[in-house]
Amino acid sequence: MHTKTLTELSAMLQAGEVSSVALTEHFLDRIEQYDQDLNSFITVTREEALEAARAADERIQAGNAGPLTGVPIAHKDIFCTDGVRTSCGSRMLDNFIAPYDATVVEQFKQAGAVVLGKTNMDEFAMGSSNETSFYGPVKNPWDRDRVPGGSSGGSAASVAARLAPAATGTDTGGSIRQPAALCGITGLKPTYGRVSRWGMIAFASSLDQGGPMAQSAEDCALMLEVMSGFDEKDSTSVNEAVPDYRTQLSQGLQGLKIGLPKEYFSEGLGPEVEAVVRAAIEEYKKLGAEIIEISLPNTHLAVPAYYVVAPAECSSNLSRFDGVRYGYRCDDPKDLQDLYERSRGEGFGEEVKRRIMIGAYALSAGYYDAYYLKAQKVRHLISDDFRKAFEEVDVIMGPTAPSTAFKLGEKADDPVTMYLSDIYTIAVNLAGLPGMSVPAGFSEGMPVGLQIIGNYFEEARLLNVAHQYQQVTDWHRQIPEAFKGQS
Amino acid sequence: MEWEAVIGLEIHSQLATNSKIFSGASTTYGAEPNTQACAIDLGMPGVLPVVNKEVVRMAAMFGLAIEAEMGEYSVFARKNYFYPDLPKGYQISQFELPIVGKGHLDIELEDGTTKRIGVTRAHLEEDAGKSLHEDFHGMTGIDLNRAGTPLLEIVSEPDMRSAKEAVAYMKKMHSLVTYLGISDGNMQEGSFRCDANVSVRLKGEEEFGTRTEIKNINSFRFVERAIEHEIERQIEILESGGEIIQETRLYDADKDETRSMRSKEEANDYRYFPDPDLLPVVMDQAVLDAARDSMPELSDARKARFIDQYGLRGEDAGQITASREMADFFEAALEVSGGSDAKIVANWVIGEFSGALNREGLSVQEAPVSAAMLGQLVKRILDNTISGKIAKEVFEAMWQGEGDADVIIEQKGMKQVTDTGAIEVMVDEVLANNPKQVENYRNAEEQKRGKMIGFFVGQIMKASKGKANPALVNELLKKKLDS
Known part of the structure; x- marks a missing residue:
């Protein structure tokens, strides 16, 4: 059963070929069997899952089920879940039981999906390797000496290992697309404002966006329909109609104009990754697409601008974790200053503290104009690059990440090298555009992702473009040998 | 040497909305601690603010009333600092683009003349909670009921020249916000309070002296006294050759003095930046029209x-x-x-x-x-x-x-006696009992009689316990005495 896609499982449930309880038990058993080693889950909610599965089965029997009713999924542990620990991968929130559901969690609940548990992640979503988690690193199912990518590494690994048919993720600078690429699954970061941020613990508010991580584009379409929409509780969510993403999947790609930014195929890109990406582009040519070389001249400014804007926002967003009302509090504080210093000093990990320091510095009097304001100007330049490009092309393609998954520990002590692993994904967040990563092949046994970038609110187009490719390739159906198990 | 004070006020006026500025929690005063604070007010992880539209309408009314410039967009910004009663570690306020720009308010001076006081700006912000230091055995309790209560901070130009002018301005502003119905103006509950910036200079001088800021004054009387004291203190220092230190001072009403809280060097760097959780506030024609329609x-x-x-x-x-x-x-x-x-x-x-x-x-x-x-x-x-x-x-x-x-x-049987007969009886009785006075009256010249009649009126009023109709009494008396 675990080799099936979300869409296939949905059909089986609707047809009564399998019960949600059976399905849920199967995945829970797989988590038990494999996750000790993989570490993709922080919390497994077995009882709640089985209860939800029983309710889903009743709903299916009663004939008022939706396509996601009874389908097991997992949530990144950044989404608050009522009555369940929501740790955000941090010691700071190790004891935090959320008293409410994130809107995304609520939407899946309404749809009748069954939540298997909460997936591991880089602490407060800050990282590209899942090594900054308080709960230890997640391993890449394709090679357990390697990282799964981050920050949604737990979601990516659990889907790649088929411990969950699909999972939610969040993407601030590539946190859905990069781990999706490194683990060989399909992930979509929607347009900023498409998916509600209510209850999604903020890292960098102007960049954060939740999205689906699954085996196929079709699965992502199914999930995105549920996740999208205006939420009056999130002022930055956009009141724009949610299209029926699935009906548009089948359109042909004849005449599709694909832009290849020359900056995405320059130094820093591993030759083996480039070869895989170029092969995927060839595949699109066969489908009738036209390839146009374009330029996004400010690409080189994306990483520096991002590492001002994101830390600045995080330095403020994470101020609420102060040991006063909830979360980690140090033992025996001697006064208020001591309470703050030790609660935050002990509750946060190194990478989080590094970014808080960078951000506080960038916002300080005397530096604000030189860093924060300048970074905001760069954002406009980057958005402008894309705007011009989309006057010429329908979608933009390139590599999701410059290399395949690296070894655990390889970049852990070198933050700047680590930051560069998001070099192709970050600009998309700065511009607020939707972007996808689609499995496009392997290099030395490790998956490579093709990134597809679309214009604002053109998720339907992205999904269509990805789906058509997945109709003629089977990279997305590959399962790591160690996790094939008995279906 | 003749000194002149230069005073500017920052008034914090709580806006009279039913719910908070960024959440649906109630703003009612005096509830049990932490019963009127929802997840948003508590700064829980993942929560987001949504602007209460009512505060925008109220600010627009205020802007119209002081004939202020109002831009189409204003921006909420985060003011970052740590304090236990500030749940998010930042206060959502406005910094570079406030909702209300330059305006003015006219005050009446004691000599009856009018003086125009400039208003630099007014911006929206959320209030913090309260720290409770008693009853917690060496610990501090936090009450977040007030956290997220909407405030309009009204900043004046340094246009006032005496404590009296400052009080007149504060009273006029209090009158304005209560007239507009945008604040209940309750000073005991802290709904209307101010900070005063005070400096002195020699009369005729152009440059301002170094100023101090007196924080959190919550009565008209205290404003006057706190400013008076601060002016005196500064003059004393300057006259003895000293220098004023730019600092924040606190007015102690019990001791009737101001004392230093912190100097400029210790001042916080608030690391203001636009709040990415909120879109700019739009003040378009529709908002202005709605505000104008609701102006009393x-x-x-x-x-x-x-x-x-x-x-x-x-x-x-x-x-x-x-x-x-x-x-x-x-x-x-x-x-x-x-x-x-x-x-x-x-x-x-x-x-x-x-x-x-x-x-x-x-x-x-x-x-x-x-x-x-x-x-x-x-x-x-x-x-x-x-x-x-x-x-x-x-x-x-x-x-x-x-x-x-x-x-x-x-x-109490206080009804006035208007029965002519009853009054006539009393008149006759009084005249009979005071023959000498009657004699004197009759012998007096016409001009003096008016005054003399008062005696008889007084006697009759006394006899009637004040209930006799004075006009009737006068009429009957005249008739009887002059006959």
């Missing part, structure tokens, strides 16, 4: 109308219209009284009623005598049921809660 008549206009429509003296009209509550009270009382004599109603409102309020330190709403009760009392004066003198006794009885005017007049 303001004090200056009302004062002019009271003079014009009711024939009140300027001073009286000014006193009554200084507060919306008092002006409303006056008009309601006038209507109940029959509306024929506004001056007598004004006299009662300014005299007995305001006097009683001041004596007991009550607000108009708290007064035991309602507008209807006062109106009815005046009505009874006007229809000759009671005299003005008896009316004062009736008013006291009403204030003591003995019922309305008619009940008291009835119960």
